[in-house]
Amino acid sequence: MAEVSGEIGPGSIFRILTLSCPFTLDILHHVLSTRKNRCVRSDVCIVILLITMVLGLLGNIGLICIITRRREKVNVTSIFICNLSFSDILVCVFCLPFTVIYTIMDHWVFGSLLCRLVPFIQCVSVTVSVLSLVFIALERHQLIINPSGWKPSIPQANMAVVLIWILACFTSTPFLAFQLLTTEPYTNVVLPHSYHTLLSYHWPSQQHRLAYTTWLLLFQYCGPLLLVLLCYVRVFVRLRQRKEMLNRARTPESQRITHSRRINIMLVALITAFALCWLPLTIFNVLSDWNQEALPICHHNLLFSLCHLLAMSSTCINPIIYGFLNSNFRQEVREVLMHCCCRPLEEECEQFPMSIVHMEVSRTSVPLNCSNNSL
Template sequence: EMEKLDTNASEEQGFCQLSEDYKQIYLPLTYSVIFVLGLPLNGTVLWLSWRQTKRWSCATIYLVNLMVADLLYVLTLPFLIVAYSLGDWWPFGELLCRLVRFLFYTNLYGSILLLTCISVHRFLGVCHPLRSLPYRTRRNALLGVAATWALVVLQLLPTLGFSHTAYISGHMVCYDMTSPENFDRFFAYSMILTLSGFVLPSLVILVCYSLMVRSLAKPEKTLERTGNTTRAKSIRTILLVCSLFALCFVPFHVSRSFYITLRFLASQDCQLLTVGSMAYKVWRPLVSMSSCLNPVLYFLSVGNNGVRLFQKLKHDKAGEHPAGGKGERPGGGQ
């Protein structure tokens, strides 16, 4: 993680030693909680989606891809848990170091873009239910998902170059950002990534939700066009996505931008550096809590159908019904 960079920076400047003992307890603990919650939650959603017999709706296509992004990331957590428990020693080699860092950012920016797709889809269903029907098709949802993955991978290819392993005092570490000599280039790349991967999608979501809230605030008009169920689903989606941004994505990007700006400006204020470093390292694992909250979005989107399907599948497992029983389709269309 970045802390080895801090050690380097403080050796060069000789003024600011950052104590980071808290990390050896805090990081393995938070990553373990996310792993223990995220793996079964996302696994269950994928299993439920796989078992449903009807064709996936657009919302289900987006949500399943969200769960895949979460699972890819959650499966890298055991490596981080071991590395931080060993006091920041990375025993897994160069390739896994780059892959773990790459998948962290893939999950982060993939989640943000997929949540943007879900929000635009909901917005069209609520504000332009009839006009948007030709566009709210499964084909377009699949195209949207393919474009999202392609964009995310293209945006994040540089992270494979920036992150790498290095020996510091005979101790193998895996850089979270990059080594000190590449830091200026990394800073420029990070700022562009924050704008394209976080600020722009956030603005799109904000516009969609503002217009949706305005439309949903006129119940008679909305109910005529969209019906009660869609209205309830839309309100739940707005609340959960806003919570995700407020709890996970916004604090992470603010603390990260603040910290790397301090580093880029080579700030001499030791107290500020300590606060910046700590804020970033505290929020870095917390941004991954989205992996545990995304499955909740699935159950809120599919409503009672999803709960019924889950109960039915539990019965199947207990042998009360034949194993191949027909699953119900979670709704979550418009």
């Protein structure tokens, strides 16, 4: 049996394939005979990955900056959303660039240290993302189901963020222990140099590998999504009951419930996007580990590329969802854009004597008109 470069769970780029020697040679023959078509697909994947990386970086950095711009409005939910965005930034920095270069080069060129570190960071970032969504759901559940009870504070939310990162690092440590850079699988096969340097996971046994991949499936995907689903079902049921009790009256309480419902819809959209983006890759991973023969040999790389691209797209979907479904966020974006667009105009106006009133107005990010404020 030979382990070829691959991926365990949704936490890394490369897929583990435990293959017999004849099956390995069949894959190599197919890869070499269809290299031209694969290069075309690689070009398409590279373009999509680059677009995803740029959008993910800009969107998540912008989201963090806008949320932290008004420190007095920062709450527990926004802290976890910032943590979610930061984990997406890690994916854009430590996952997508290496995926692009690996796709171009056809072999690993970053040495043994990054061979271990890159999958570890990728697994950490995915675990942080899903645990952040879980803590958001738990916080919303507590506020809606038991509004007069205990409410998490900002320091407690910060402690939860630290706990999330500790759990994520602990869960991802097998990538540091068992990931190796090797040429062993193809020692006796004549291939171009680009197929000689591979990433391989050397587990103590097949049972250890399957146990870990199953643990990732439960801890990174099935378990968190089930818990989040339970929380939001209870939240929506409670909000509906309260709305019926108020008989749709236009009271401040009714408006507050409507506002909470909108926030919950946005948060459910975030977790739904995460679940849908990672579902194909999760299914691919399960089939590859437990029933490799169920995946067609000739389309194996294509299927993995499509699943991987969809999973990576989650990094740029979160800011879009947050922007479209959060009116406060859209207002902050407009204020930032107006401030940036009006800054050159303000600098030109400030070359002339200004009244105290004008100086006060210039601090509010309101677009200025030189002719109207020169008095």
